[in-house]
Amino acid sequence: MSSTAQAIHHEEHHQGWFERWFMSTNHKDIGTLYLSFSFLMLFVGGSFAMLIRGELFEPGLQLIQPYFFNELTAMHGLVMIFGVIMPSFVGLANWMIPMQIGAPDMALPRLNNLSFWILPFAFILLLSTFFMPGGAPAAGWTMYPPLVLQGGESIAFMIFAIHLMGISSILGSINIIATILNLRAPGLDLLKMPMFCWSWLITSFLVIAVMPVLAGAVTMMLFDRFFGTNFFNAAAGGDPVMYQHVFWFFGHPEVYIMILPAFGIISEIVPTFSRKPLFGYKAMVYAIACIAFLSFIVWSHHMFTVGLPLGAEVFFMFSTMLIAVPTGVKIFNWVTTMWRGSLSFEVPMLWAIAFIVLFSIGGFSGVMMALVPADFQYNQTYFIVAHFHYVLVGGALFSIIGAVYYWLPKWSGHMYSNFWSKLHFWSSAISVNVLFFPQHFLGLAGMPRRIPDYNVAFADWNMVSSIGGFWFGATQLIFVGIVIHCVFFSKQKATSRVWEHAYGLEWTLPSPAPHHSFTVPPVIDDTQLAHGDVSH
Amino acid sequence: MQGSGQVGLWRHGFLNAELGVSDYSDLSKGAITMSSSNCKRRITGAVAALGAILVSMAAAADPVPWQMNLPEGVTPISHQIWNLHMAALWVCVALGILVFGAMFIAIFRFRRSKGAVAETWSHNTLLELGWTIVPVLILIGLATPATILTREMYNATDAQMTVKVTGYQWLWRYDYVSYDGKPVTKVPTIYSRLAWDSNTARQLDSGVNPWSVVDKQTGFHDYLLDVTHPLVIPAGVKVRFLITADDVIHGWWVPDFAAKRDAIPGIMNDAWAKVDKPGIYRGQCYVLCGQDHSAMPIVVKVLPKDQFNAWLAEQQRAATLDKAARTAQAAPQKPAPAKG
Numbered sequence: 001m002s003s004t005a006q007a008i009h010h011e012e013h014h015q016g017w018f019e020r021w022f023m024s025t026n027h028k029d030i031g032t033l034y035l036s037f038s039f040l041m042l043f044v045g046g047s048f049a050m051l052i053r054g055e056l057f058e059p060g061l062q063l064i065q066p067y068f069f070n071e072l073t074a075m076h077g078l079v080m081i082f083g084v085i086m087p088s089f090v091g092l093a094n095w096m097i098p099m100q101i102g103a104p105d106m107a108l109p110r111l112n113n114l115s116f117w118i119l120p121f122a123f124i125l126l127l128s129t130f131f132m133p134g135g136a137p138a139a140g141w142t143m144y145p146p147l148v149l150q151g152g153e154s155i156a157f158m159i160f161a162i163h164l165m166g167i168s169s170i171l172g173s174i175n176i177i178a179t180i181l182n183l184r185a186p187g188l189d190l191l192k193m194p195m196f197c198w199s200w201l202i203t204s205f206l207v208i209a210v211m212p213v214l215a216g217a218v219t220m221m222l223f224d225r226f227f228g229t230n231f232f233n234a235a236a237g238g239d240p241v242m243y244q245h246v247f248w249f250f251g252h253p254e255v256y257i258m259i260l261p262a263f264g265i266i267s268e269i270v271p272t273f274s275r276k277p278l279f280g281y282k283a284m285v286y287a288i289a290c291i292a293f294l295s296f297i298v299w300s301h302h303m304f305t306v307g308l309p310l311g312a313e314v315f316f317m318f319s320t321m322l323i324a325v326p327t328g329v330k331i332f333n334w335v336t337t338m339w340r341g342s343l344s345f346e347v348p349m350l351w352a353i354a355f356i357v358l359f360s361i362g363g364f365s366g367v368m369m370a371l372v373p374a375d376f377q378y379n380q381t382y383f384i385v386a387h388f389h390y391v392l393v394g395g396a397l398f399s400i401i402g403a404v405y406y407w408l409p410k411w412s413g414h415m416y417s418n419f420w421s422k423l424h425f426w427s428s429a430i431s432v433n434v435l436f437f438p439q440h441f442l443g444l445a446g447m448p449r450r451i452p453d454y455n456v457a458f459a460d461w462n463m464v465s466s467i468g469g470f471w472f473g474a475t476q477l478i479f480v481g482i483v484i485h486c487v488f489f490s491k492q493k494a495t496s497r498v499w500e501h502a503y504g505l506e507w508t509l510p511s512p513a514p515h516h517s518f519t520v521p522p523v524i525d526d527t528q529l530a531h532g533d534v535s536h
Numbered sequence: 537m538q539g540s541g542q543v544g545l546w547r548h549g550f551l552n553a554e555l556g557v558s559d560y561s562d563l564s565k566g567a568i569t570m571s572s573s574n575c576k577r578r579i580t581g582a583v584a585a586l587g588a589i590l591v592s593m594a595a596a597a598d599p600v601p602w603q604m605n606l607p608e609g610v611t612p613i614s615h616q617i618w619n620l621h622m623a624a625l626w627v628c629v630a631l632g633i634l635v636f637g638a639m640f641i642a643i644f645r646f647r648r649s650k651g652a653v654a655e656t657w658s659h660n661t662l663l664e665l666g667w668t669i670v671p672v673l674i675l676i677g678l679a680t681p682a683t684i685l686t687r688e689m690y691n692a693t694d695a696q697m698t699v700k701v702t703g704y705q706w707l708w709r710y711d712y713v714s715y716d717g718k719p720v721t722k723v724p725t726i727y728s729r730l731a732w733d734s735n736t737a738r739q740l741d742s743g744v745n746p747w748s749v750v751d752k753q754t755g756f757h758d759y760l761l762d763v764t765h766p767l768v769i770p771a772g773v774k775v776r777f778l779i780t781a782d783d784v785i786h787g788w789w790v791p792d793f794a795a796k797r798d799a800i801p802g803i804m805n806d807a808w809a810k811v812d813k814p815g816i817y818r819g820q821c822y823v824l825c826g827q828d829h830s831a832m833p834i835v836v837k838v839l840p841k842d843q844f845n846a847w848l849a850e851q852q853r854a855a856t857l858d859k860a861a862r863t864a865q866a867a868p869q870k871p872a873p874a875k876g
Contacts, residue, residue: 061739070829281658321675329664335635367678371679376796445600448829456601461602
């Protein structure tokens with residue numbers, strides 16, 4: 001692979017700061033922009049969460065008015081989903097996919113620039129609603145009518161922001177599909193691709209399939225609010241439940257949009273630090289495809305209590321439970337990858353192991369909620385809050401942080417502090433459970449979600465949860481310090497392989513990865529690929 | 537249980553005033569300032585924790601501090617759901633022990649620092665088939681009773697009583713529709729909103745300690761879980777609730793009954809419960825319905841059947857008297873024609 005290393009030392013024209021960061025068409029720079037943006041949004045959404053947990057620290061209202069609380073819960077959800085989890089996965093895709101398939105850049109670099117730069121404007125629109133008359137939309141991130149239509153005119157800004165985020169993700173996904181299908185180095189078959197590329201290929205199709213559905217739902221809402229239509233107005237023959245069907249037809253695949261790339265990341269990290277090939281590579285690919293397909297036929301499990309016909313309840317219960325099977329396959333395969341390996345516990349591996357545990361816990365509560373009768377007791381309580389925070393924080397966010405620790409030396413050319421990154425891990429892993437595990441108990445005891453105030457019987461677990469929340473929130477400040485230190489100040493150089501048993505094309509490049517890589521396609525050597533042996 | 541004895545003799549003429557904000561003023565006497573030491577309460581709370589957990593395993597009518605589990609409830613359906621919930625929970629615990637156990641064995645046994653050498657296999661058809669098929673069987677084992685139970689929950693036929701439940705921002709309205717095969721007439725609508733003492737305490741910076749809001753009879757801390765006028769139903773009778781809403785979507789749920797449906801404008805949902813044990817059962821609106829979502833509890837008072845019949849007769853008598861009084865009053869109050 002030394003020819004590759006030489007080929008990338010070509011003439012680079014010098015870019016000014018503005019040109020580099022605002023007009024870039026370079027996949028690495030755009031990846032950095034995506035990741036930085038989502039990092040910023042993590043703290044915006046996180047600050048909303050801190051206020052929410054602050055108000056819930058004790059019964060009674062101490063800090064904020066209930067309406068503002070509702071604005072916060074809605075915005076916390078929208079910011080975390082569309083501003084943190086999705087863009088950071090796209091950022092990772094931007095950085096890693098061309099490097100993992102031996103491509104010089106994304107297939108559509110200008111589109112790449114556009115799909116990133118839509119995002120900041122979308123979030124300026126969304127967050128500006130806080131300062132508008134009537135405040136931000138306050139009907140939860142799910143924006144159910146008729147409640148959301150009672151809000152001020154700021155709803156129009158939220159809807160346009162969602163349109164823009166949708167366009168951004170669709171463009172990003174088109175780019176990823178085009179890149180993976182067209183720019184793989186000669187000899188890199190689809191079934192030799194790293195799992196991260198596979199997970200993103202499938203995720204991209206989900207994004208393209210469902211983001212327009214969300215756009216349609218919110219556009220109908222826009223028309224109801226401003227142009228006199230009555231799609232969701234029961235008094236004029238409309239149907240509020242129709243919104244929920246359309247929304248969750250988007251919403252459930254969206255859940256997998258936020259977790260499939262995480263599966264890809266964990267499938268990269270676990271084999272590296274187990275020094276053993278990924279167990280059941282093909283099964284892993286098929287499992288992701290299977291989950292993606294099933295995600296389209298389970299949406300009504302979010303709506304078991306809206307009064308669906310009995311047949312629909314039973315159908316959606318069975319289809320939902322079916323998802324547990326391919327998901328189980330993935331977890332068993334990760335554990336079996338570790339079995340009889342030679343494990344070491346560098347920081348990315350710690351996050352991956354925590355992911356497996358926390359995501360499984362979220363999966364278990366998911367199976368419980370799939371049971372229709374049981375869901376009647378869990379529906380819209382803190383049990384569901386605990387469930388989706390386990391899969392989205394313990395799952396998606398932990399995988400993203402793990403990915404950053406895994407690839408940051410490759411990006412920056414420096415190692416990060418071992419001590420601080422381990423402290424960050426252990427503090428996060430413990431506090432996230434203090435934060436979210438008691439919410440299972442609160443939900444089972446009957447505490448509904450989205451309430452700013454509660455009966456005193458719920459006081460103790462809420463206080464525990466809030467303490468965990470502040471602890472988890474404060475811990476993430478360590479992460480900022482670690483990343484800044486690693487990128488700008490660290491003296492410890494990273495090798496090109498970085499991790500002893502890291503295989504795949506990205507590790508054949510020097511660290512930091514040069515601004516332009518693989519301008520000449522690499523010659524594929526199966527032994528250097530993570531999944532070079534296609535016999536399994 | 538404030539106001540539980542006198543169910544709404546509210547009349548249409550009074551409705552607007554009753555719903556108005558002015559009503560909150562008369563309850564300033566109920567305001568109790570922050571007094572009891574939080575610390576002491578917390579210690580007693582912690583001591584009570586174990587007991588509370590045990591209680592929560594049994595049929596608990598009200599949530600208790602440190603409660604960790606679903607209440608078993610008081611209806612046949614809620615018992616069956618509780619059993620299903622526990623079965624699913626233990627299946628998950630068993631699978632968790634299996635998977636995490638295997639992983640932690642791997643973590644401790646196959647460490648490089650202990651000289652472990654990685655093997656190179658990455659495929660085992662039998663194993664992979666096994667962990668595809670076995671979970672399917674486990675899931676069928678859970679889904680089968682769940683399906684049977686769902687059918688039962690959907691069977692609201694043969695109800696001896698029908699009550700219409702309507703959600704408003706932010707109160708519940710109950711109308712008795714039929715009882716024992718006959719339409720219920722003359723019984724006034726019940727408007728059930730947050731009890732005044734809770735409402736005083738819940739205001740931002742009210743200075744009222746939520747722990748001071750107590751049900752005088754039972755000593756239960758009923759902050760945000762008490763209403764002005766509860767729904768009253770008879771014990772041992774299958775009651776069908778027709779659930780709807782008039783403004784935005786609400787949700788009517790009494791955990792102990794496992795009766796729960798979204799209250800949606802324009803749609804009439806139904807749920808049912810047959811409660812054998814008289815008592816007071818509480819729940820909350822569970823679908824976000826605006827700023828006072830946390831302040832529209834549900835309280836259902838279940839009376840023994842004879843007491844309920846007496847209560848119903850009393851309501852009908854009072855309503856008849858009331859109507860007569862109003863008719864008598866109406867004549868002299870006829871407004872004079874406006875002068876041009």
